[in-house]
Amino acid sequence: MAYSGGADSTALLLAAAERWPGQVQAFHIHHGLQSAADDFVRVCESVCAKAAVPLHIVQVDARHASGESPEDAARRARYAALATAATARGMQGMLLGQHADDQVETMLLALSRGAGLPGLSAMAVKFERGGVTFYRPLLQIPSAVLREWLVRQRIEFVDDPTNTDERYTRNRIRARLLPALAQAFPQFRATFARSARHAAQAQAVLVEVALQDLATVGDPPAIKALQALSPPRQANVLRHWLLQQQATPSAAQLDQLLHQVAACTTRGHRIHLKVASGHVTRLGSSLCYSNVAASAR
Numbered sequence: 001m002a003y004s005g006g007a008d009s010t011a012l013l014l015a016a017a018e019r020w021p022g023q024v025q026a027f028h029i030h031h032g033l034q035s036a037a038d039d040f041v042r043v044c045e046s047v048c049a050k051a052a053v054p055l056h057i058v059q060v061d062a063r064h065a066s067g068e069s070p071e072d073a074a075r076r077a078r079y080a081a082l083a084t085a086a087t088a089r090g091m092q093g094m095l096l097g098q099h100a101d102d103q104v105e106t107m108l109l110a111l112s113r114g115a116g117l118p119g120l121s122a123m124a125v126k127f128e129r130g131g132v133t134f135y136r137p138l139l140q141i142p143s144a145v146l147r148e149w150l151v152r153q154r155i156e157f158v159d160d161p162t163n164t165d166e167r168y169t170r171n172r173i174r175a176r177l178l179p180a181l182a183q184a185f186p187q188f189r190a191t192f193a194r195s196a197r198h199a200a201q202a203q204a205v206l207v208e209v210a211l212q213d214l215a216t217v218g219d220p221p222a223i224k225a226l227q228a229l230s231p232p233r234q235a236n237v238l239r240h241w242l243l244q245q246q247a248t249p250s251a252a253q254l255d256q257l258l259h260q261v262a263a264c265t266t267r268g269h270r271i272h273l274k275v276a277s278g279h280v281t282r283l284g285s286s287l288c289y290s291n292v293a294a295s296a297r
Contacts, residue, residue, distance in 0.1 A: 001095035002082055003028050003048070003055070005040045005158040009097035010047060011146040012138060014155065016095055017051045026055045027085050027094070029078050036161060043158050058085050071168065083130030094134045098123055100189040101143040104181075105173050107192055112169070114251070121200035122192075142189055209233065210240035219244075220286045223264050234258055238287075245289045247276035261287075 001016055003009045003026035016024045028044045030037055041057060048055040060081045086094050103122050110119030126135045138146070150157055166172045181188045214237050217225035221241055226234050235254055238261075242249050249257070253275050260271045264282065271282035278291035 001026055002078075002097065003044055004097070004160070005044045005047070006097070006160060007147045007150055007157045008099050008102075008138060008143065010155060010157040011150055012095055012097040013047065013053060014051055017053050022052075024053050025089065025091065026053050027082055028055060028057050029081060030057050030059050031074060031078075036158075040158050040160075043156055047156060056085060056089075058082070071170070079129050079134070082134075083132040086132045087130065092132060094132050096134055096136045097138055098136050099138040099141050099143050099146060100193065101174070101178060103139050103196065104178065104189055104192045105170050107196055108173050108177060109170060117199045117203040117206065120196065121203055122196040124200070140193065206236055207240065210237045213237040214241060218286065220283070220288055222286050223261060223282070224285065226261055226287075227264075231258055231262075234261065241287075242275060242280075242289065245278070245291065247278055247289060247291065249275045 001009070001013060001024060003013050005028065013024070013026055026044065026048050028041060030041065044055055058081050060077050082094055086092070106122040107120060110122065113119065123136060123139065125137075125139060126133055128134070147157075162168070163171060164175070166175060185191065213229060213233055214221070217229070217237060219241065221237065226237070229237065235258055238257060239249060239254060253273065257271075257273050257275075257280060260273060263269065264271060269282070271280065271287065273280045275289070276291075278289055281288050281290065
């Protein structure tokens with residue numbers, strides 16, 4: 001399991017060790033991004049020794065590229081490193097300690113960005129990355145419950161100082177919005193989780209419809225076949241097709257593509273639209289996506 005030394009992963013580590021004695025291994029990601037990182041390792045070593053859980057320290061370079069979110073870069077590097085470390089030891093599953101508060105924060109972040117159903121679905125209970133299945137068994141449990149249990153048991157855990165740095169949007173949500181929500185809507189964690197499940201179910205239906213429509217319009221999509229669909233279904237199947245090309249269209253780009261498809265009524269009509277690192281163009285009677293970054297490699 002992934003073990004940061006924080007309250008959530010400490011509670012999960014101890015619960016897992018009790019549930020599966022002798023079968024749990026802990027993987028601690030050492031980002032090297034802050035001076036307290038070595039202290040985190042010391043706490044992890046102490047807790048794991050008492051719980052008789054083997055601990056593996058995984059060094060990760062989580063520096064982000066120019067214009068890239070530091071949080072996103074660190075998360076991608078962390079999951080990739082965990083999958084690699086687990087696979088190297090013959091393990092196929094990895095537990096993650098995200099809890100109900102993390103789920104709400106993720107959903108509010110998605111709302112603040114104008115996300116669609118995939119974003120509003122928040123965090124899945126399980127997902128796959130690098131051949132490893134990741135599980136989040138604590139998504140129904142509030143952070144305060146985990147911390148209170150550890151304090152009562154007098155079990156050591158760490159508080160990451162960056163979690164209170166309000167330069168990060170997630171931390172501002174945690175510090176300002178969650179207390180206000182708790183006061184106005186005491187059951188907000190449960191209701192938000194229910195909404196996330198509804199969004200995930202609706203998204204699953206949209207993917208099924210997109211696969212059916214893609215089988216009809218073809219891959220690459222035929223323009224006349226696309227025009228026979230309603231605009232919402234055109235948007236749905238085009239978004240799915242572009243995602244298969246490793247291209248994530250913005251709402252504005254998808255709207256513009258729909259407009260160009262609708263206007264494509266003559267043989268000489270040209271379609272050319274930038275999406276992600278490539279372009280959607282017209283090639284005969286169909287659309288084509290060319291990835292500039294991929295072709296450069």
